Amino acid sequence: MSKSEDSQSKQASELQEILSDFSQFYIVIMLNEGPIHGYGMIRAFKQRTGKTLSAGTLYPFLQNLESKGFVSKKDESTGKRPKIVYSLTRKGRSFCDRLFKRFQSITVSALEPSLETCASCGAKVYEGAHHEKVDGVELAFCCVHCAKAFITGQ
8 A cells, every 4th residue: 555545544533533423523614614512503503404412422522522632612701600712733633624625516416406517617506507498498597698799609
């Protein structure tokens, strides 16, 4: 096994060890968006997914990320209410970059059937494509300007 293959294998193993389910992946996404406290993650998770993220899932995972040097925490408590804010470290950001690159191809595969290609410029349109009938055939365009240019031959 080459050094490159060995490194990729170790990275894949690290990803598998750290992320065992969707909720953990989504926690990493929230951390990547910026510093956030635990209750904020629970609330955002519920708003975005419609599912409940339990403290029993969240906090052990955050501790695992912290023990690996991916997350740091800062006490921003006020009064009697504890408030621990979690942030990605430089190592954590690097981890996210690798993780998101790995999942990029999965996302593309999932979205590809829903994409339409602009008949004029070739741009991929996920939602809201403009449609025009040209010579009896309905074509998709990314915008009215591309449709006009295509139809007028400009």
